[in-house]
Amino acid sequence: MANMKMPNEYKQPKPQGLGSISLEEYKKRQPKDTELDKEQQGLGDISFEEYRERSFEDTELGQILQEHFAVEPETPYVIPMEEAGLYGFELDEGYEGIQVELDESGKYKFYQLPGEELKKKYEEEKALYEEALKEYENWVAALQAEGWNVDEEGFIITPTGERYDPEAEKEKTKEILKEFEAQTLPTLPEYLQAAWQFNYDEEGEIQYHAVESFFNLYSDWQSQQVAEFETETLPYLPKHLQDMWQNVVFEDFDPTMRIYGLVSIDDFNKEYERWATRQTAQWDEIYNAFSAVYEGADEAYVAELISKLGVDDATDEAFLSDMREIGRTDETEQLLRVLNPGITDEDMARIFGEDEERLTTTEMALLNIDYLWKNLT
Numbered sequence: 623m624a625n626m627k628m629p630n631e632y633k634q635p636k637p638q639g640l641g642s643i644s645l646e647e648y649k650k651r652q653p654k655d656t657e658l659d660k661e662q663q664g665l666g667d668i669s670f671e672e673y674r675e676r677s678f679e680d681t682e683l684g685q686i687l688q689e690h691f692a693v694e695p696e697t698p699y700v701i702p703m704e705e706a707g708l709y710g711f712e713l714d715e716g717y718e719g720i721q722v723e724l725d726e727s728g729k730y731k732f733y734q735l736p737g738e739e740l741k742k743k744y745e746e747e748k749a750l751y752e753e754a755l756k757e758y759e760n761w762v763a764a765l766q767a768e769g770w771n772v773d774e775e776g777f778i779i780t781p782t783g784e785r786y787d788p789e790a791e792k793e794k795t796k797e798i799l800k801e802f803e804a805q806t807l808p809t810l811p812e813y814l815q816a817a818w819q820f821n822y823d824e825e826g827e828i829q830y831h832a833v834e835s836f837f838n839l840y841s842d843w844q845s846q847q848v849a850e851f852e853t854e855t856l857p858y859l860p861k862h863l864q865d866m867w868q869n870v871v872f873e874d875f876d877p878t879m880r881i882y883g884l885v886s887i888d889d890f891n892k893e894y895e896r897w898a899t900r901q902t903a904q905w906d907e908i909y910n911a912f913s914a915v916y917e918g919a920d921e922a923y924v925a926e927l928i929s930k931l932g933v934d935d936a937t938d939e940a941f942l943s944d945m946r947e948i949g950r951t952d953e954t955e956q957l958l959r960v961l962n963p964g965i966t967d968e969d970m971a972r973i974f975g976e977d978e979e980r981l982t983t984t985e986m987a988l989l990n991i992d993y994l995w996k997n998l999t
Contacts, residue, residue, distance in 0.1 A: 681709075682709075683701075683709045686699070687699055687722060687730060691724045695724055698721045698722060698723045699721070699722040699723075700719055700720070700721050700722075700735065701719055701720040701721075701722065702718075702719050703717075703718045703719050706719065706720050711732075713734055714734060716736060716737055716739060716740035716743075717734040717735060717736055717737060717740065718735055718736070718737040719734075719735040720732055720733070720734060720735065721733045721734075721735050765778065768781070769781035772788075773785070776788065776789075778791070796828060799821075799828065799833065803818065810840075810843070811843065814836075814839065814840060814843060817836055817839055818836060820832050820835075820836070821833050821836055852867075859894075859897075860897065863890075863893065863894060863897060866885060866889075866890055866893060867890060869883055869884050869885050870884075870885055870886070870887055870889075870890050871884050871885070871886060871887075872887055875887075907960055908924070908928070908960055908961075909921055909924050911953075911956050911957040911960040912924045912927070912928075912957060914953040914956065914957070915944075915948065915953050915954055915957050916944075927941070931961075942973065945958075945973055945974060946973075946974055946975045949974065950970065950974045954974075955970065958970065958973065
């Protein structure tokens, strides 16, 4: 039952991550036009103010711009890359020209024009951003569908009005998953351990959609374990453990539920392990006692012998005959005391035939096999 333990993170706490961006990032990164943001493209190494100080309007470029905007004031003027240097511009890497526009006040505005590679890179980044934004919006919609919400500051509001920081919850979830990875994962089947590796990207960051898929797989495995436990192990456990199992709450256990007789899976596991530990110690004592009398007997032989004592008359007769044949020794006395700690010297005398009464299977009652099975099951 070691693998029956269900970690606290079996059901992930809400929220289940924010995707690739937080609300603050979302607020800072509102969707933009498909063109690159001109204000972010820089002006090369010469500003408009520097051009004015140089009597820009009297320069060759100044004359060209005056003539262009006099005819087409709404149409930007483009300075090709090969000409930009002639006018004192130094383009940043990836840009291929200068675009000049006339603002509302009649002043020139200079912008670098991105090349094809830069545009391609931007489009790729924009696609990733839009995907992340869609994921974020879907996440918010899923929260709202369950009665949760997100306020303007990025804090999550629970259905009961509690307010907490999703980023803090994200870190908390990471810690829970690390604990699961260290303590529970090594006890799981190899296929689950292999599946866990897909929870991380190339940079080692946790991918929450992969984690959700893993825990679905883990949940299926646990359900199978529960079914096997109920058919193969539970029927052979003592009544107090069988009764306890019927009151196990697997998910969302609240300690106050114990008032009503309900228990968590951890409660059951602890009681089961206490019982199993006692059983192991009891079995070791019984096996050592039998093997001291029946030299060379292995565990399978002792287990079969015990299973028939008090049940099969032939086995009972053979066992009692063995005791009389071997005689009363420290080893045989210890074996009988293990089978019945309350056995008396008078009982011993009858079993070993010391009172010269005829030895029959009725002496089996002196071994109190019911006691043995009560302590073994």
